[in-house]
Amino acid sequence: MHIPEGYLSPSTCLTLGAAMLPVWYRATAAVKTGLEAARAPFLAMGAVFSFLIMMFNIPIPDGTTAHAAGGVLLAIVLGPWPAVIAVSVALLIQALFFGDGGVLAFGANAFNLAFIMPFAGYHTYRLLAGGSPPASRRRLIAAGLGAYVGLNLGALAAAIEFGLQPLLFTAADGTPLYCPYGLEVAIPAMLIPHLTLAGVAEATVTALALKYILKTSPDIVAAGDGR
Amino acid sequence: MRRYWLIILAMILLTPLGLLADGTAWGEWGPEDLTEKLGFVPSGIEQAATWWRALFPDYGISGLGETAGYIVSALLGAAFAYLATVAYLKTLARPK
Numbered sequence: 001m002h003i004p005e006g007y008l009s010p011s012t013c014l015t016l017g018a019a020m021l022p023v024w025y026r027a028t029a030a031v032k033t034g035l036e037a038a039r040a041p042f043l044a045m046g047a048v049f050s051f052l053i054m055m056f057n058i059p060i061p062d063g064t065t066a067h068a069a070g071g072v073l074l075a076i077v078l079g080p081w082p083a084v085i086a087v088s089v090a091l092l093i094q095a096l097f098f099g100d101g102g103v104l105a106f107g108a109n110a111f112n113l114a115f116i117m118p119f120a121g122y123h124t125y126r127l128l129a130g131g132s133p134p135a136s137r138r139r140l141i142a143a144g145l146g147a148y149v150g151l152n153l154g155a156l157a158a159a160i161e162f163g164l165q166p167l168l169f170t171a172a173d174g175t176p177l178y179c180p181y182g183l184e185v186a187i188p189a190m191l192i193p194h195l196t197l198a199g200v201a202e203a204t205v206t207a208l209a210l211k212y213i214l215k216t217s218p219d220i221v222a223a224g225d226g227r
Numbered sequence: 228m229r230r231y232w233l234i235i236l237a238m239i240l241l242t243p244l245g246l247l248a249d250g251t252a253w254g255e256w257g258p259e260d261l262t263e264k265l266g267f268v269p270s271g272i273e274q275a276a277t278w279w280r281a282l283f284p285d286y287g288i289s290g291l292g293e294t295a296g297y298i299v300s301a302l303l304g305a306a307f308a309y310l311a312t313v314a315y316l317k318t319l320a321r322p323k
Binding site: 001004005006007031032041042043044047048049050051052053055056058059060063065066067089097098099102158162169171176177178179181216 | 228230231232235238239241242244245246247248249250251252253254255256261265267269270271272273274275276278279281282283284285286297300301303304305307308309311312313315316319
């Protein structure tokens, strides 16, 4: 769901980029005060993890591909604000060096994958995990479901951004200037692969990775999240 | 910490599995794919397509095969993401 260059109007890119500024600001403040020095190296590892997991494309039967993004696992382990930074770094590197996601669209992609996804997923996880003990089955299922919800809400946000383009921006003769597909095409096209294969992959990776981390080094998990 | 870096290394080596998925993600088509699908390229996409030249487009390295290029891209991307985050953390740690 990396929105390439030119699929969103410059005004859409600018709006979503502007929306991300206070998010990055707040995330930076949270990293500064809330991420203890001993856990800071895991922020860099989180950015690397997010970058890499997005390279594992999953084939979708309609001939397209999709992938997990790791944002909810990072939100659970490091906290949702540090996750904003880690996923944003991954997206920035992807856009600048690998042409995956537009450079102008970086704000939009960060909004979907580095903001909506970790926060939606994290709060779903907290709600479902309740006060369950660390590494309990309920907590791990909550993490998986949170990851599923987070990825799909991120995909939905991307679909809405894509789908609004032909409604808002057309040439005088009605030809679309940017993404040519409206909401009625973009929403199912984005959600079906993520509700089925990519969401399940994201949920599985998140639950298994959290289980492993809670077992081997629970001290890197944010306080209150199973430590 | 070390065990996690070993997992990251394993991920880097396994990234070519992501190449088994043939095709393009929805909404990530290049100009050629769009011409094929629509018969034209929306002008905004055409104009924007070339202003930024990524060094390693589609995680490929010129001169290397697809698989080797993908692994080297994973390694480079991992290094860049690591260094960028460390640089970000360094700027925060500076005395106010």
